Amino acid sequence: MEALVRLFDQHGQPVPPHLFFQNDDVSLIDQLNVDRLSRAIHLRNFSMSSYKNRLIFLNFLPISCERLAAEGLKASLLLSRLKALQIDKKRVVVELVELTAFSARTLACAARQLGEEDFLIAIDDFGCKESSPERVEQVKPxxxxxxxxxxxxxxxxxxxxxxxxxxxxxxxxxxxxxxxxxxxxxxxxxxxxxxxxxxxxxxxxxxx
Incomplete structure (x- = not known):
């Protein structure tokens, strides 16, 4: 199952995700907060669905994964959330979207930590923007x-x-x-x- 975010502005009009997450007028903090909040909602919905024994694909901004590496995955809200919802980490696919990372090395470190914790790693939209052979080599999805x-x-x-x-x-x-x-x-x-x-x-x- 793939979890997708749907955004709306203050007037209730839909906002295409790429116009939010690839918008220099939207602060990085706001992008990160929406990115994290959407995953919290997706995981809760998944835990209560009839599909909870399948895989769940969760989109991650590369910077979100870099933050996981910097802050320490073992103490992360992601792991505590999965534990509280009784979702097996092996059912979670961390899907890296095709946007730029601040540091390829930190992103690779994050992917390694996630793999060691039994998460699966996916690269989204290969052939588009930063979803490149170089990222495949770095992340090893x-x-x-x-x-x-x-x-x-x-x-x-x-x-x-x-x-x-x-x-x-x-x-x-x-x-x-x-x-x-x-x-x-x-x-x-x-x-x-x-x-x-x-x-x-x-x-x-x-x-x-």
């Missing part, structure tokens, strides 16, 4: 989510970027998720590749 643009390019005949991404994931030992599968033609093409999961607009499924 369990799951690589491939940006939907790679799928669109592949279907238009520009296949090299997607094939290279799949090889990178295999070399790194990461499972692959292809995003944006919406047609039978796309699904049939993806089934010919060594991809582990596909994601359409509403679900995440394992290829048969």
């Amino acid at each position: 369990n799951i690589l989510k491939l940006d939907r643009q790679l799928l669109f390019d592949y279907m238009e005949g520009n296949q090299s970027a997607l094939l290279t991404a799949i090889k990178l994931a295999q070399h790194s030992g990461a499972k692959t998720v292809i995003e944006g599968v919406e047609t039978k033609e796309q699904l049939a093409a993806m089934k010919q590749l060594n991809i582990d999961f596909f994601r359409d607009t509403i679900s995440l499924c394992q290829l048969p």
Whole structure:
């Protein structure tokens, strides 16, 4: 299950997440607070849902993971929250979004600490912005989510970027998720590749 945030302004109008989390007019403190609060809500909802025995994918700003490393994961609110809600850490996928980290070294340290605590690590939207081969090398994710643009390019005949991404994931030992599968033609093409999961607009499924 993937937890997604929905934001609204003071007039009740929806605010696309990228216009909040990638906005220089929004303070970093506000971004971090919303990032953390949304995860607290997602975890509570997950603990009370009929899906609580599945995996839960939680988006993390890279700076949020860096803060975990700096403050110490073992004493973090994240671990205490999971314990209170009786959610197994092994069911939590820390999904790093494609934004810039302050320090690649600190981000790698955070990923290592999370892995040692049995969390799974995913890189979101690989091929977009900072979700790059360098981040894969630094973070060593369990799951690589491939940006939907790679799928669109592949279907238009520009296949090299997607094939290279799949090889990178295999070399790194990461499972692959292809995003944006919406047609039978796309699904049939993806089934010919060594991809582990596909994601359409509403679900995440394992290829048969």
